[in-house]
Amino acid sequence: xxxxxxxxxxxxxxxxxxxxxxxxxxxxxxxxxxxxxxxxxxxxxxxxxxxxxxxxxxxxxxxxxxxx
Numbered sequence: 001x002x003x004x005x006x007x008x009x010x011x012x013x014x015x016x017x018x019x020x021x022x023x024x025x026x027x028x029x030x031x032x033x034x035x036x037x038x039x040x041x042x043x044x045x046x047x048x049x050x051x052x053x054x055x056x057x058x059x060x061x062x063x064x065x066x067x068x
Contacts, residue, residue, distance in 0.1 A: 028036070
């Protein structure tokens with residue numbers, strides 16, 4: 001009987017702590033979220049293009065060396 005009460009108290013304490021932590025979160029505004037999402041997409045596209053170009057150049061260089 002005592003263990004059940006102890007477990008219930010632990011669960012209650014955990015949820016109370018969780019609620020307290022969620023109240024500390026600073027959620028971004030819609031404008032901040034849009035700016036940050038745009039930045040992530042732009043940087044991802046730029047890095048993708050850079051990696052694709054490097055891959056193409058390296059592949060071309062290896063093919064050139066193999067055909068010598």
